[in-house]
Amino acid sequence: MTSTSAVSSALAPYGWDESWAEAFAPHAADGLLPGRVIRVDRGQCDVVTADGTVRADTEYVVPRDPMKVVCTGDWVAVDPEGDPRYVRTYLPRRTAFVRSTSSKRSDGQVLAANVDHAVIAVSLAVELDLGRVERFLALAWESGAQPVVVLTKADLVPDPVTLAHLVQDVESSAPGVPVLTVSALHGEGLDVLVALVGSGTSVLLGQSGAGKSTLANALVGADVMDVRAARDVDGKGRHTTTTRNLLALPSGGVLIDTPGLRGVGLFDAEHGVGQVFSEIEELAGRCRFHDCAHESEPGCAVRSAVESGELPVRRLESYRKLVRENQWIVAKTDARLRAEIKKDWKRKGAEGRAAMEAKRGRR
Numbered sequence: 001m002t003s004t005s006a007v008s009s010a011l012a013p014y015g016w017d018e019s020w021a022e023a024f025a026p027h028a029a030d031g032l033l034p035g036r037v038i039r040v041d042r043g044q045c046d047v048v049t050a051d052g053t054v055r056a057d058t059e060y061v062v063p064r065d066p067m068k069v070v071c072t073g074d075w076v077a078v079d080p081e082g083d084p085r086y087v088r089t090y091l092p093r094r095t096a097f098v099r100s101t102s103s104k105r106s107d108g109q110v111l112a113a114n115v116d117h118a119v120i121a122v123s124l125a126v127e128l129d130l131g132r133v134e135r136f137l138a139l140a141w142e143s144g145a146q147p148v149v150v151l152t153k154a155d156l157v158p159d160p161v162t163l164a165h166l167v168q169d170v171e172s173s174a175p176g177v178p179v180l181t182v183s184a185l186h187g188e189g190l191d192v193l194v195a196l197v198g199s200g201t202s203v204l205l206g207q208s209g210a211g212k213s214t215l216a217n218a219l220v221g222a223d224v225m226d227v228r229a230a231r232d233v234d235g236k237g238r239h240t241t242t243t244r245n246l247l248a249l250p251s252g253g254v255l256i257d258t259p260g261l262r263g264v265g266l267f268d269a270e271h272g273v274g275q276v277f278s279e280i281e282e283l284a285g286r287c288r289f290h291d292c293a294h295e296s297e298p299g300c301a302v303r304s305a306v307e308s309g310e311l312p313v314r315r316l317e318s319y320r321k322l323v324r325e326n327q328w329i330v331a332k333t334d335a336r337l338r339a340e341i342k343k344d345w346k347r348k349g350a351e352g353r354a355a356m357e358a359k360r361g362r363r
């Protein structure tokens, strides 16, 4: 029997706290061992426990619903011994990153669980794409994690005034989200990021080339990501059994970095989209009609904010785009909604054609 203090000293670096211990208590009473999943593959997973890292079978926790499959970041109850050991259950998740699978059924798939901070890396080496930042933000909010935007490669923008403007642009597209600038090359701003991810669990999101691996290496203090790539090269696929997707950081905090998470898309993120565009949702609350589409309705607070310059039209367009995209993703899993959207598109198309014909007729 592993003592409570042995458990907490072994697992605290992985995010174990009193409330996890409380949630685990009934399983401890059953003689099961707590642990955190650091990677999952082929029906098995690696779990850090007070006994070290153990390999465990997930046979007992493979429901049909892919949302309920054990994933990296889960806190699980495993057998205290046995070969193989089995994962018996996992604790209710605080947060979860979900993506739509490419399968026909288009169900969600959980990529990472119990994430506190979603670090969105955005490169300053290329032109800012605020729409893309907003998409990552929607995804982050939807998961339940707190997003933070890290503008990387700040050494490439030596002019402080330009840098300040870029930060401001991102801030105005990210209400409630801290925006940091970091140069991994010079180490500038890293301390702020280290402090931020120093408690809880973080993930790195962002486009390819945004500097995620570089940040991860800086946080971990070793070339873990390079190591992974190097192992990949020998083509034997051996790396899959040796890499971990969850790491305890030397200065505190936990980092989850799974390949699938890096390029994740929206999945049923209505709530997240609303949070990214909180100022628009707030304005919408003041529209005369509660189902206002902010197009040509009278008394539309959103349109009048655009007209007065208070709300950039880019924001409104980006909002619309993400709402539409999200509806489409949801519709893939919901035939009724899909039919409704199609009807709406048909109506809009017909209206558009009628308007065009009327215009032509006037000529």
Ligand SMILES: Nc1nc2c(ncn2[C@@H]2O[C@H](COP(=O)(O)OP(=O)(O)OP(=O)(O)O)[C@@H](O)[C@H]2O)c(=O)[nH]1
Binding pocket: 121, 152, 153, 154, 155, 156, 182, 183, 184, 185, 186, 206, 207, 208, 209, 210, 211, 212, 213, 214, 215, 262
């Ligand atoms: N000048 C400068 N270059 C950087 C900095 N951080 C990263 N880079 C460069 O940016 C490029 C991309 O960095 P990565 O860390 O590989 O980006 P990534 O987001 O992990 O990319 P993927 O693995 O494709 O998702 C590399 O050539 C890095 O050397 C920085 O602070 N300053």
Ligand SMILES: [Zn+2]
Binding pocket: 284, 287, 288, 292, 293, 294, 295, 297, 299, 300, 301, 302, 303
């Ligand atoms: Zn309106």
